[in-house]
Amino acid sequence: MKLIPEQIEFYNKNGYLVIENFLSTREVDLLNAELPKTIENDSPRVILEKSGHVRSVFAPHFSNKIYNKLGRLKGFIDIAEQLLSNKVYIHQYKINCKKGLQSEWWEWHQDFPYWHLDDGIEHPDLLNIMIYMQDTDSLNGALLLIPASHNDGIAKFADKDTVSLLKSLDESDRNKDKNHLSSLNSNIKFTVDHELLRTLAFSNSIITASGKKGTILMFHPNIFHASNNNMTPFDRNMVLITYNSINNFPRINADARPDFLAGRDREPIENTVSSLFD
Numbered sequence: 535m536k537l538i539p540e541q542i543e544f545y546n547k548n549g550y551l552v553i554e555n556f557l558s559t560r561e562v563d564l565l566n567a568e569l570p571k572t573i574e575n576d577s578p579r580v581i582l583e584k585s586g587h588v589r590s591v592f593a594p595h596f597s598n599k600i601y602n603k604l605g606r607l608k609g610f611i612d613i614a615e616q617l618l619s620n621k622v623y624i625h626q627y628k629i630n631c632k633k634g635l636q637s638e639w640w641e642w643h644q645d646f647p648y649w650h651l652d653d654g655i656e657h658p659d660l661l662n663i664m665i666y667m668q669d670t671d672s673l674n675g676a677l678l679l680i681p682a683s684h685n686d687g688i689a690k691f692a693d694k695d696t697v698s699l700l701k702s703l704d705e706s707d708r709n710k711d712k713n714h715l716s717s718l719n720s721n722i723k724f725t726v727d728h729e730l731l732r733t734l735a736f737s738n739s740i741i742t743a744s745g746k747k748g749t750i751l752m753f754h755p756n757i758f759h760a761s762n763n764n765m766t767p768f769d770r771n772m773v774l775i776t777y778n779s780i781n782n783f784p785r786i787n788a789d790a791r792p793d794f795l796a797g798r799d800r801e802p803i804e805n806t807v808s809s810l811f812d
């Protein structure tokens with residue numbers, strides 16, 4: 535499925551694009567049925583909220599056939615190749631869960647600072663594709679975005695004191711954040727400076743990316759985004775696949791993050807599927 539010129543123009547101008555009914559109810563129901571099988575106990579790929587509920591499951595495609603197929607969906611690869619003007623591979627793949635009444639927020643941030651500073655990727659030539667597993671709106675933690683906030687590179691960070699950051703890590707992590715939780719928990723290290731947020735929210739507004747189950751949201755690695763707690767008693771899950779241009783590999787050195795955060799399978803994705811039922 536190729537984007538039409540108006541969609542490409544909207545994405546380049548605003549830094550995001552929503553397409554309703556991209557996946558069928560049958561496909562999303564299959565993803566929901568498979569989700570519990572991706573949650574392996576005591577795995578570093580499973581990040582927990584303070585409540586002990588699952589916050590994120592990283593790299594479900596490593597072990598689950600259906601999520602592996604989803605990452606190779608022709609419709610996604612076509613769009614990613616179109617927007618990144620190159621062949622692509624998966625840099626990061628996660629399921630972000632918001633358990634009803636038990637989830638925590640994602641503070642205002644950009645994604646690229648993590649992929650640039652933690653993983654050594656040089657350019658923001660990546661694309662996030664978010665898949666709505668349930669009907670999603672402001673009540674259950676839909677993504678909030680500031681349109682056109684992606685045009686000025688990595689923005690000024692909020693001044694977070696390290697003590698508060700370290701406090702949000704568990705004991706074993708305290709010394710070196712060896713599980714990278716300060717990039718993954720509800721007190722992330724690179725967040726957007728509040729003065730800058732105020733200026734851009736005033737000039738560009740804040741939008742809520744609501745959508746029915748089966749919707750996809752594409753967004754730029756530098757767009758300012760956040761999400762609230764899920765205030766409903768019903769779970770809200772999102773699959774997030776980040777495709778990277780094959781000309782934009784991260785540096786891999788001694789302190790490289792693990793493969794479930796920074797993908798090591800860099801072959802261009804060619805073996806696509808047309809549907810999850812292929």
Ligand code: 6CS
Binds near residue numbers: 643
């Ligand atoms: O560190 C990372 O790769 C992850 N952290 C955040 C806050 N967003 C991008 C990515 O999922």
Ligand code: FE
Binds near residue numbers: 644645759
């Ligand atoms: Fe993010």
